[in-house]
Amino acid sequence: MSEQSLESLLRPELQGQSPYGAPQLDVPVALNTNESSYDVPESVVASIVERVEKAAGGLNRYPDREFTELRAALAEYLARVTGVRLPIEQIWAANGSNEVLSHIVQAFGGPGRTALGFTPSYSMHPIISRGAGTTWIDGLRDRHEGVYDLDADLAVEQVREHQPSVVFVCTPNNPTGTAVTNDVVEAIYDATDHAVVIVDEAYVEFARPGTASAVELLDGRPRLVVSRTMSKAFAFAGARVGYLAASQEFCDAMRLVRLPYHLSSVTQAVALAALDHAEEMLGMVDAIKHERDRIVATCTELGFTPTPSDANFVLVGGFADEKQTWQALLDRGILVRDVGISHHLRITAGTPRETDAVLAALTDLAPTHKG
Structure with a gap:
């Protein structure tokens, strides 16, 4: 043979x-x-070393599986930058926003289901989808070639046509840099009664004044999730920390697919140190x-x-x-x-x-x- x-x-x-x-x-x-x-500021490096040193003595034990202190710190940060105060039950975190997105697609995608994204957009969205056995659909951003704003009517038309299980909306979009307004996100959400709508806000801290976060839309929208990262504006790419905001029910679904103790004690300590110095990190x-x-x-x-x-x-x-x-x-x-x-x-x-x-x-x- x-x-x-x-x-x-x-x-x-x-x-x-x-x-x-x-x-x-x-x-x-x-x-x-x-x-x-x-580079990460020296004062923040000192805080990281202090927190990691404290965590190091307990590395014989598994980390806090629910990363409670980190979720509280992330909720506090979101409240400061968006004006929306969420309970920690509406916050999830993982090893970079790619793992956050992977958790979402594992839970709500899979064989026999489809994911729709409006391309050109972040190249990991289709890779993550296919990795979870989800069929990927390349949608259009605009009817005119070379126009990179997301046309709301066209987006709604495609959602209704393809009936996806997962919809990706990247804002500001990578690689075009263009932001999507919240009314477009609302229109996409309202175009379906069964699709999870992921708003990928990895670059939102760099948006021009007046650009709203989709975190403001979460109330009453259980299928909406906003993904963020500490890699970009926090100058923390090497730490691999991403997070999401969604309904409590949505966050509970993440526990069904995450690996046990997926956020190490060291990762949690490093992230907490950075969030302690959020203003300086975003300086x-x-x-x-x-x-x-x-x-x-x-x-x-x-x-x-x-x-x-x-x-x-x-x-x-x-x-x-x-x-x-x-x-x-x-x-x-x-x-x-x-x-x-x-x-x-x-x-x-x-x-x-x-x-x-x-x-x-x-x-x-x-x-x-x-x-």
């Missing part, structure tokens, strides 16, 4: 698929994964937004077509050959992201020095690389 290949033994929906992956290269200017370019948000807006303004002056952004990155269009430009920037020690959209590259907003470097390079390249 001949040995079968592992590829042939994979579940059919995983065969031929590519894993998530951004290039990890040692370059002077890394602007490809939307991390914060600012660089305005500086990053300034650099983001500088990228938009300068790229416009250079004849490129940046999309106005509510995130910590800018999707810049107008390149004759985005892959050639990506390589030309890399040759100068600058790493940006090719997100698979023709003539576009995504550039993370970093420090003023990093912005200077990428804008100087684009200025030099503009005459030969513009479309």
Whole structure:
């Protein structure tokens, strides 16, 4: 009997698929994964060390399975930034928002069910869905090619047509940076009586003034869930902490799919230290937004077509050959992201020095690389 290949033994929906992956290269200017370019402040590092040291003596025991203190701290943070005070029973957390999203799809997706997202959007949404055996549907954001706002009527039309079990709404959207207003979220929610609607707010702290959080919509909407992360605005990508806000019933469903003691004592300690210093951790948000807006303004002056952004990155269009430009920037020690959209590259907003470097390079390249 001949040995079968592992590829042939994979579940059919995983065969031929590519894993998530951004290039990890040692370059002077890394602007490809939307991390914060600012180090964790020393005072916060000291607080982390203190909390982890206290937790270390009890590592022979499993962590608090319900991460009660962390949920209380996250609820307090959400109350401060959104004005909505939720009980801890309406808060869930996991190892990064990707695990949060995975828990949701494991609970409400699965074989025979579908997930709908409006693309281009976060590339992990279909990967997470397929990983849970959920059929993925690529929806449209707008009827006009190159327009990246989410058209409410078109979104509702697609929800009614496909009758998905899970709907992803990313706001601000990755990789376009465009935000979705709460009235659009409401319209999508009202278009179905059975789909879980996930609002992925990973970049919401960078949104321009007046952008509301979908946390404000949770009351009376048991199928609505808002996912967030500490990776971006908190400059905490290496800690892997994400969380969600939803109804108590929704959070109870997460317990059915999470692994036992999924949040380690160390992770809980590190997250609590950061939340103790939330104002300080978020101190660089305005500086990053300034650099983001500088990228938009300068790229416009250079004849490129940046999309106005509510995130910590800018999707810049107008390149004759985005892959050639990506390589030309890399040759100068600058790493940006090719997100698979023709003539576009995504550039993370970093420090003023990093912005200077990428804008100087684009200025030099503009005459030969513009479309």
